[in-house]
Amino acid sequence: MATGIVLATAGTGTVQAASAPDPVKPWVTGSVEHTGPVPGGYASWKDLLLDQRKMVRAADRITAALGRSGDGYAGVVAAPESHELRVYWKGEVPARIDALVGSLRRDVAISVLPAPYSARELEREANRLIRENTGLITSVAPSQDGSGLTASTASLGTARSAVSGAAVPVTLEYGARPTPASRWDDSPPWWGGGAWGVGGTAFCTTGFAVTYQGATKLLSGRHCANVGQIANDPTGQVIGPVTHTNDPRDLLLIGTSSAGRVFNNPVGNVATEYSNAVIGTTGSVIGMFVCVSGAFSGTTCNNRVTAVNMTINVGYLLQGMVRLDQAAGTNAAGQGDSGAPVEVVNPSNTAQVYAAGSLSAIDGSATVACTGYVIGSRICSRRVYYSPWSNATTAFPGIAIIPG
Template identity: 80%
Template sequence: MNTPRLRRLAVAMGIVLAVAGTGSAGAASAPDPVKPRVTGPVEHTGPVPGGYASWKDLLLDQRKMVEAAGRITAALRRNGDGYAGVIAAPENRELRLYWKGKPPGYIDGLVGSLRRDVAISVLPARYSARELEREANRLIRENSGVLTSIAPSQDGSGLTASTASLGAARTAISGAAVPVTLEHGVRPELSSRWDDSPPWWAGGAWGVNGGPAICSTGFAVTYLGASKLLSAAHCASVGQTATDPTGQVIGPVTHVSLPRDLLLIGTNSGGRVFNNPINANGNAIVSTEYSNPVIGTSSSVVGLFVCTSGAFSGTNCNIRVTAVNVTINVGYLLFGMVQAEQQAHTNAAGQGDSGGPVEVVNPSNTTQVFATGSVSAIDTSTSVACTGYVTSGRICAWRMYYSPWSNVTGAFPGIAIIPG
C-alpha cells in the first residue's frame, strides 16, 4: 500500500502536528491485514533502575505505588488540605507524598494503612497543589504568547515554565507569586496498523472522510450507552467521518474536548491494542505485530514508566513520566497534560501517533496492559530519528505529552474502558 504523506497544519499561534497529504513520506512496510489476535509481551528494555533484579520486580512495586497514590488523591477533600503532589520513586523503593503543613488525621490514617504494602515518605512542601495551579493558570493565560508550557512541581516547590523567548519570559514571571524555573527552547507541538476492521482496536491508523491516515486510534470505551474509540481532538471535528487507510468507514466523530485534546468516534470498538516487539532501545520492531488485551486503567504519577503505541511509530517503551497537570500552549491551551521522556533519548512519539494509546504493562502478565492516556503532542526541541512504519518525512521526539485517563473521565463523565 502507499503510505500517507505529510504536512504541518497551522493553527492560530502554533503548529498542530498531524500527518496529511502534501509530500511523499516514502513507502511504509504495512502489516498483514489479518488482525493479529495472538499476543506477545510488551517489555521495557535496558538496565533496570534501582538495582531491581528485573523489570517485572520494578513494575510490581510501581503498580502498588500508583494504586496507593490513587487512593490518596481520591480521598482528598474539596480544599485539598495542603496536598502538593506525589512522586513514584521505584528506584528508591518508595512513594513520596508532599504536603504543605501537617497532614490532616484522615490522611495520616490512610497513609498508615497503605504502608502495609508500600513504603511511603511524607515530606514537607512550600506550596499546595491548588496554590500552584492557580498561579500557573494565571501566568500562562496572561502570557500565552511567551510561555509554551507550565507545570507544578510535585514536591510543591514552585512551577516550571518553558519558553522560546527567554528575555520576555523573565519579564513575564517577574511578578509571580511562587518560584518559577524557566526552560528555554521547549516547543510543544501536537503530534497504523494500517488495515484494521471491526471491532476497531487502539493503535490503528485513521484519517478523515476517506483521506490519508493522519492520526492513531485510542482505547475502546463506552459512553452514554454506546461503543466508542478515543483519539485526539486536533485530528478531526464533530460530524466528520473517521476512515482507515483503505477508505473503510470507522464511524462519525461524536464528541470533542479541545482543552483536553480528546475526541470520541462512534463505532464498534474492541478492548485490544496493536503492539510490536521492541529492540534494545525500547523502540518498535515492525516486522512482527501482535495485539494485547486491555485489563483496566492506570492513573499517571511522576516516576511512572509507560509505553506508547501509535500507528506510525509502533510500540515505544522506557518512557518515564516527568511532570503531571501540565498546561501547554500550542496556539491554544491544553490542560491537565502529562509530560514523559524516553530514557535513552530515542523516539517516544511522533507525527501520526496523535490519539494513540499510552499504556502501562501489567507486571504479572506482560501480554496485558492498562489504559493510561492518549498521545497528544511532542517537544520538537528534542527531535530524534523516527521509528516504526514511517520513518521519513515526519518529526519524532524523545519528550512527549499525553492526555491522561483523568482527563478522559473529566471530559466525558461516566465513560468506561472496554476490556479485552
Template identity: 65%
Template sequence: MKLPRFRHLAVAMGIVLAAAGMGTAQAASAPDPVKPRTTGAIEHTGAVPGGFASWKDLLLFQQKLVKAADRVTAISGQYANGYAGIIAAPENRELRVYWKGKAPRAVNDLVSQLRREVAVSVLPAQYSARELEREASRLIHANKDTLTSIAPLQDGSGLTAGTTVLGAARTAITGASVPVTLEYGAKPELATRWDDSPPWWGGGAWRNASTGGGCSTGFAVTYGGAQKILSAGHCGAVGNATTDPTGQAIGSITQDNNSRDVLLIGTSAGGRVFNNPTNANGNAIVSTEFSNPVIGTSSSAVGLWVCTSGAYSGTNCNIRVTAVNVSINVGYIINGTVQAEQQAHTNAVGQGDSGGSVEVVNPSNTSQVYAAGVNTAIDTSTSVACTGYVLTGRICAWRTYYSPWSNATTAFPGIAIIPG
C-alpha cells in the same frame, strides 16, 4: 469479520499532521499481513533501575505505588489547601507525598495503613497543588505568546515553564506569586496500523475524511451506552467522518473536547491495542506485530513507566513520566497533560501518533496492558530519529505529552474502558 491488512502506527501529535504529509507516509507503508490476533509480551528493556532483579519486579512494585497514590489522591480533594503532589519512586522503593502545613489526621491514618504495603514519606511543601495550579493557569493564559508550557512541581516548590523567547518569558513571570523555573527551547507541537476492521482497536491509523488529516486510535470505550474509540481532540471535530487509510468507514466524531485533547468516534470497538516487540533502546521492531488485551485503566504519577503505541512509530517503551497536570500552548491551551521522556533519548512519539495508546504493562502478565492515556504532542526541541514504519518526512521526539485517562473522565463523565 473482515480481515484487514497490516496497519502502520500514526503519530498524530503536534503539527496537526498535514494531510499531504500523511498521504506520502502512507504510500511508504509496510507489507499487509492480516489483523494480528496473536498476543505478545510488551517489555521495557535495558538495565533495570533501582537494583531490581528484573523489570517485572520493578513494575510489580510500581503497581503497589500507583494503588497507594490513587488512595491518597482520592481524599486529597477534601484537603486541597494542603495537598501538594505525589512522586512514585520505585527505584527508591517509596511513595513521596508532599503536604503544605500539617497533614490532617485522616491523611496520617491513611498513610499508616499504606505503610503496611509500601514505604510512604510525607514531606513538607511550600505551596499546595491548588495554589500552583491557579498561578499556572493565570500565567499561561496571560502569556500565550511567550510560554509554551507550564506545570506544577510535585514537591510543591513552584512551577516549571517552557519558552522559546527567554527574555520575554523572564518578564512574563516577574511578579509571579510562586517561584517559576524557565526551560528554554521547549516547544510542544501536536504530533496508523493502516488497515484495521471492526471492531476497531487502539494503536491503529485513522483519517479525517473532512480535513484529510491522519491520527492514531487510542482505546475502545463505552460512553452514553454506545461503543466509541478514544483519540486526540485536535484530530477533528464533532460531525467529521473518519476512515482507515484504505478508505473503509470507521464512524463519525460524536464528542470532542480540545481543552483536554480527547475525542470519541462512534463505531464498533474492541478492547485490544496493536503493539510490536522492542529493541534494546525500547523502540519498536516492526517486522513483527501483535495485539494485546486492555484489562483496565491506570492513573499517571511522576515516576511511572509507560509505553506508547502509535500508527507510525510503533510501540516504544522505557518512557517515564516526569510531570503531571501540565498545561501546553499549541496555539491554544491544553490542560491536564502528562509529560514523559524516553530514558535513552530515542523516539518516544512522533507525528502521526496523536491519539495513539499510552499503556502501562501488567507486571503479572506482560501480554496485558492498562490504558493510561492518549498521545497529544511532542517537544520538538528534543527531536530525534524516528522509529517504526515511516522513518522519514516526519518529526519524532524523546519528550512527549499525553492526555491521561483522567482527562477523558473529566471531558466525558461516565466513560468506561472496554476490556479485551
C-alpha cells in the same frame, strides 16, 4: 528543525495508503517489554513494575481521599529507583489522610515530606501565567514537591521579565513548544494503535476502546478531526463518525464497533503483528514508566512520566496534560501518533496492559531520529505529552474502558 510543542498529526503525503484487503487480525499476543538496565537495583523489570503498580494504586487512594482535606496537598511522586512513594504536603497533614497513609504503608513504603506551596496555589498561578503570556510561555508544569513552577519559552529574556512578579518561584526552560503528534489496515471491531484519518489529508492513531452513553467508541486526539467528520483507515474503509470532542483535554470519540485490544508491534511488517488485551485503567504519577503505541512510530517503552497536571499551549490551551521523557533519549513518539494509547504493562502478565491515556503532542525542541515510518519530513521526539485517563473521565463523564 522544529522547536516547540506541536500536535502529533501526520500530514498529507507522509505515507502511501495501503490497498490490500483487510488482513486477518492479529489476535496472537506478544510481550510488551521495557529494555535496558533496571533502575533501583531490581532484579527485573517485572519486579519494578509490581512495585510501581502498588505505588500508583496508593497514590490514587490518597488523591481520591483529599476532598476538603486537600488544601495542603502538593503532589505525589513514584520513585521506584528508591523503592518508595513520596507525598508532599504544605502544613499539617489532616488526621484522616495521615491515617490512610499509615494503612497504605503495609504494602508500600511512603514518605510524607514538607512542601512550600500547595497544588491548588501552584495551579492558580500556572493558569494566570500562561493566560497572560500567550505566545511567550508555551507550557507550565507544577513541581510535585510543591517548590514552584516550570515554564517553557522560546524567549528567555522576555519571559524572565514576565515571570519576575510571580507569586511562586518559576524555573524557565528554553525551547520547549508543543506540536500536535496492521495498524494500517484494521477492521471491525476496531482496536487501539491503528492508523486513521479524515479524507486522507492527515493521519492519527486510534486510542483505547471505550463505552460512552450506551455505545461503543474509540478514543483519540481532538485536534485530529471535528464532530460529524468520518474517520477512515488508510485504505479508505469507514471506521465511523466523530461523535464527541473536548478541546481543553484534546480528546475525541469515534462512534464505531470497538474492542479492548491494542496493536503493540513494530510497524511495517504485517507478518510480525501482534496485539494485547486491555485490562483496566491506571492513574499517572511522576516517576512511573509507560509505553506508547503509535501507528507511525510503533510501540516505544522506557518512557518516564516527568510532569503532571500541565497546561500547554499548542496555539490554544490544553489542560491536565502529562509529560513523558524517553529514558534512553530515543524516540518516544512522533507525528502520526496523535491519539495513540499510552499504556502500562501488567507486571504479572506482559501480554496485558492498563490504559493510562491518549498521546497528544510532541516537543519539537527535543527531536530525535524517528522509529517506524521514517518518511519525508516526519518529526519525532524524545519528549511527548499525553492526555491522562482522568482527562477522559472529566471530558466525558461516565466513560468506561472496554476490557479485552
